[in-house]
Amino acid sequence: MNFADADFLAWSCAHPDGVADQFHQRLDNGTELQLWDSGVLVAEPAQAGDKQVVISCAVHGNETAPIELLRDMVADVRSGKLQLAHRTLFLIANPASINAGRRFVEENMNRLFSGEHSNAPGMINPERERAAKLEQYVQQFYSAAEADEKTRLHYDLHTAIRDSAHEKFAVYPFLHGKPYSKEQLSFLRDCGVTTILLNQEPTTTFSYFSSAHCQAHAFTVELGKVKPFGENDMRRFADADRSLRRLLSESAPQWSAFDSDKHQIYEVARTINRTQQDFRLHFADDVANFTPFQQGELLATDGDIEYRVEQPQERIIFPNAKVAIGQRALLTVVEIPAQRLQLV
Ligand SMILES: [Zn+2]
Numbered sequence: 001m002n003f004a005d006a007d008f009l010a011w012s013c014a015h016p017d018g019v020a021d022q023f024h025q026r027l028d029n030g031t032e033l034q035l036w037d038s039g040v041l042v043a044e045p046a047q048a049g050d051k052q053v054v055i056s057c058a059v060h061g062n063e064t065a066p067i068e069l070l071r072d073m074v075a076d077v078r079s080g081k082l083q084l085a086h087r088t089l090f091l092i093a094n095p096a097s098i099n100a101g102r103r104f105v106e107e108n109m110n111r112l113f114s115g116e117h118s119n120a121p122g123m124i125n126p127e128r129e130r131a132a133k134l135e136q137y138v139q140q141f142y143s144a145a146e147a148d149e150k151t152r153l154h155y156d157l158h159t160a161i162r163d164s165a166h167e168k169f170a171v172y173p174f175l176h177g178k179p180y181s182k183e184q185l186s187f188l189r190d191c192g193v194t195t196i197l198l199n200q201e202p203t204t205t206f207s208y209f210s211s212a213h214c215q216a217h218a219f220t221v222e223l224g225k226v227k228p229f230g231e232n233d234m235r236r237f238a239d240a241d242r243s244l245r246r247l248l249s250e251s252a253p254q255w256s257a258f259d260s261d262k263h264q265i266y267e268v269a270r271t272i273n274r275t276q277q278d279f280r281l282h283f284a285d286d287v288a289n290f291t292p293f294q295q296g297e298l299l300a301t302d303g304d305i306e307y308r309v310e311q312p313q314e315r316i317i318f319p320n321a322k323v324a325i326g327q328r329a330l331l332t333v334v335e336i337p338a339q340r341l342q343l344v
Helices: 006-012 064-079 095-100 126-142 182-190 206-214 234-249
Strands: 023-026 032-037 040-044 051-057 087-092 151-160 169-172 195-198 217-225 264-273 279-281 291-294 298-302 305-308 313-317 328-336
Touching (some): 032 126, 051 064, 051 126, 051 234, 064 151, 064 217, 064 234, 095 126, 206 217, 264 298, 264 313, 279 328
Parallel strands (some): 051 087, 051 151, 195 264
Antiparallel strands (some): 023 032, 032 040, 298 305
């Protein structure tokens, strides 16, 4: 596929000719398309159902498979092949980083939500500006007239830098004591995502923002491994693609019956931050996410501080020794029985 497809650029990427300025279109099937900004496309069917769905990609600009999924969905909406049943916000979160072919231009955008973009007065960069705008767009989308009764959903699609013992997994943001949703877990399972990582504290991710500040069912969904454009095996994303399309196009989609045995649930055991210049991870660069380590094994050193495995088995996830000082360099997680979850 050719990412520099003019039609796609017209709604997705900041373009030197200003193509993405304004865009409003009414399709033959009655669906209204409105472009609010580069990569911010609202699609509203004539008879909108009881959900409001946000699907986002490219919070990290080099995570191409979700961008391709979204591109094809939007193309099919525009051609009439995908008839929407619900009001939908399609988001290309960080077009500038796509154009640069990088994970981000200056700063990891998924550490900048819930106001974190403004934590340093006077500090401005493309990610901070964009994260602030994305928060406004999502709030504006959800708070449209007469929409208060509707179910708010947000799936923020990613692919991971490294291999994973669980190829697909979703991060369930901290719910502040609210119960977890069986329907959402079943939907994710139908997307091929049966591994769930529960966050136990507020974070600065996009999905936590939608969950905590917009009362949406929101998830960071990791669908596989990062590849360059055109090198993704889209068959590996077929379940997610099919289920997302069903979600958008069916007025009351039915997902597989909830079965706690079908899910692998992890909770965060520890967050290890880099606080020193001399920070090291003591395992190979290519160790997969969710690889288990035994009690006592040395995971990381941060200056003189040693981090060893404390529980009988902890698995590592999202290791990155090169993060900026003060940021998270590693998480460890432990599996818990799904039966322990408070579900609704
Ligand atoms: Zn990502």
